[in-house]
Structures are given as structure tokens and as C-alpha cells.
């Protein structure tokens with residue numbers, strides 16, 4: 001018997017209300033009953049994305065919606081900018097490479113934020129750029145990028161702005177329309193506190209113009225077919241019915257709490273976790289001037305293997321936190337504070353991180369992280 005705590009930046013824990021919605025008997029996807037739920041989800045996602053643009057649903061995880069964006073907007077040989085500050089930014093480059101799209105890369109050291117001016121310079125020099133791909137919250141390093149400024153730069157060019165907000169949406173402020181984001185992509189298993197397997201894409205009128213010209217191959221991911229189906233309150237193929245019903249409930253809960261209140265609470269939690277980590281004598285991995293509120297990236301002290309810390313927490317105590325990805329493997333661990341993850345979960349995470357690190361020989365005073373966590377949360 002083991003009790004599980006999921007403190008990873010996706011998947012995130014699912015509230016019981018959402019889990020029981022998911023467990024309802026399967027509705028046929030061509031019924032009016034399901035059609036109503038589906039359209040409610042599409043409309044609800046417009047609130048979550050803060051957009052009046054079209055919202056499309058893709059059956060598949062966040063990466064499916066990323067790939068769908070590339071194949072629907074572009075043609076082979078098109079030139080794009082990929083502005084990356086970590087593993088997920090690099091994913092845009094990998095997808096573009098797979099389809100023969102020419103990438104101009106804007107990169108910074110992992111742990112730093114993208115400098116919008118670097119994007120501006122390429123756009124000024126190269127009028128052929130069709131799209132700028134970037135990441136809102138870079139989950140691998142903990143950074144939040146300044147999408148608002150990037151949006152102002154891209155909006156007056158021919159290019160469209162495509163933003164991965166898979167981990168940021170819901171918990172970190174994101175305003176699709178006000179920030180001139182043409183295509184925003186998210187997934188079900190992070191801030192949306194639902195099971196993995198569904199993703200959503202917003203498409204602006206400027207992006208639809210590119211879709212009209214795109215010749216990259218697509219069938220299942222065809223945006224135009226998706227849009228047409230929505231007019232009939234349907235999806236082109238069999239959607240993940242139970243996930244749609246689950247997200248329907250999750251959106252209801254998000255709307256009830258309001259995005260503003262969620263952003264506020266998440267920021268408060270993030271501050272408390274960061275302070276707790278520091279009072280344990282540990283270092284925050286990324287540039288704190290650009291740190292996101294959804295995940296805390298923690299550098300491991302010399303000689304401590306982060307992978308082993310993650311493994312011990314998971315196997316012995318049932319607590320899942322994330323390790324480092326790619327070149328950060330073993331060097332950092334990450335504790336998420338998004339979706340249904342709450343202060344009560346985090347107190348468990350901080351407390352046992354302390355315990356496990358002490359076992360690995362790190363000199364941490366018992367309770368120091370938990371003490372600070374409480375103090376910061378209670379501070380007026």
C-alpha cells in the first residue's frame with residue numbers, strides 16, 4: 001500500500017470531481033448531449049486562453065498540438081524563427097526540422113529568458129519569416145518568457161506568433177488576444193488539472209491566412225476540417241470522449257475560481273516554495289528575474305545526483321517530483337505548483353525533500369524549509 005503525491009509539472013493531480021466526471025458512462029460522440037459538452041469546452045477554453053479567436057481541440061498530448069500547428073501553418077522550405085530557452089523550445093526546432101522547415105534559431109543559455117530584441121533583429125533582416133515559435137513557461141528550466149513584448153514585435157510583421165503555453169496556461173498569466181498571440185497551444189494534464197491526452201490550439205485570422213496557403217502534409221491534424229466540424233458541434237473523428245467530459249468539469253471549476261484568483265494564489269505558492277528552498281541552503285537554478293510561478297527548479301549541491309533524489313522520493317515515499325531534462329539531468333530537481341497542486345501537497349514535498357537530501361549528506365536543518373514555507377504563506 002502506498003500513498004501517492006504528484007508534484008510534477010505535468011501530469012498534475014486530478015481533482016476528485018474531475019476524476020468522477022471522467023468515470024461516467026461513455027457518451028456517443030454524435031449525440032446532442034456530447035455535442036453540447038464539446039461546445040461548452042471549446043467556449044470555456046476561449047475564457048482560459050483569453051481569446052475571441054477560434055479554439056480547436058486535438059486528441060493527443062501537447063506535442064500533438066505543437067506538431068499540428070507546424071503542419072497547418074507552413075509549407076516545406078518556409079523560413080521560421082524558433083526562440084528557445086530550453087528543452088520545450090528546442091522541441092519546436094525538432095518538429096520544424098522533421099518537416100523540412102528552415103529554422104533561424106534564437107537561443108540563450110538554459111536558465112535564462114529569451115531576449116525579445118534577438119527576435120526583432122532577425123525579423124528586420126529577413127522579410128521571408130512566416131512564423132515565430134516560442135515558449136511561454138519553459139518547464140525544463142523554470143523560466144517565463146515575455147510573450148507580451150514578443151507579441152508587440154511580431155504583430156507588425158508578416159509573421160505569426162506561435163506560443164507553447166502547455167505548462168503556463170491557467171496558472172501563469174497569459175492573454176492570447178491582448179498579447180497578439182496568433183496561435184497558442186496547451187495540453188490537458190497541467191494547469192487544466194485533467195488526465196493527459198487532449199490538447200487545444202487557438203487560431204487567429206492572421207494565422208488562418210497562412211493555413212490557407214500551407215502545403216505540408218496533414219490529415220488527422222487538419223485545422224480546416226476541425227473548424228468545419230465545430231460548426232456542427234462535432235469533431236472530425238472519435239474524440240477522447242471521457243477526457244472531454246473531464247475537462248468540462250475542470251473548466252467549470254476554473255471559471256468558478258476565476259483566472260485572476262488562480263494567478264494570484266499560484267504566485268503566492270511559488271514565492272513560499274522558493275523561500276523554503278533557499279532557507280534549506282539550496283539554490284534556485286534559473287534567473288529569478290524571469291522565474292515562472294508554475295515550477296521551482298532547484299540546483300543540486302555538488303556531489304548530489306538529482307536523479308537519485310527523485311527516485312528515492314518516488315520509490316520510498318510515493319512523492320513524485322521531476323528531475324532535470326536533457327543536459328540538466330541529475331543537476332536539478334523541479335517541484336511544480338500548478339493545477340490542483342496545493343499548499344498541503346507542497347508541505348509534504350518540501351518536508352521529504354529535506355529528509356532525502358539530508359540522507360544524501362546535505363547539511364540541512366530539520367524543518368527549515370517547512371518553517372519558512374509556513375511563514376511566507378502566512379505573511380500579510
Ligand SMILES: *Cc1c(COP(=O)(O)O)cnc(C)c1O
Nearest residue numbers: 010061062063088139166167187
Ligand atoms: C508538457 C509540455 C509540453 C507537451 O508535452 P506532452 O508530453 O506532449 O504533453 C510542451 N511544452 C511544454 C512547455 C510543456 O511543459
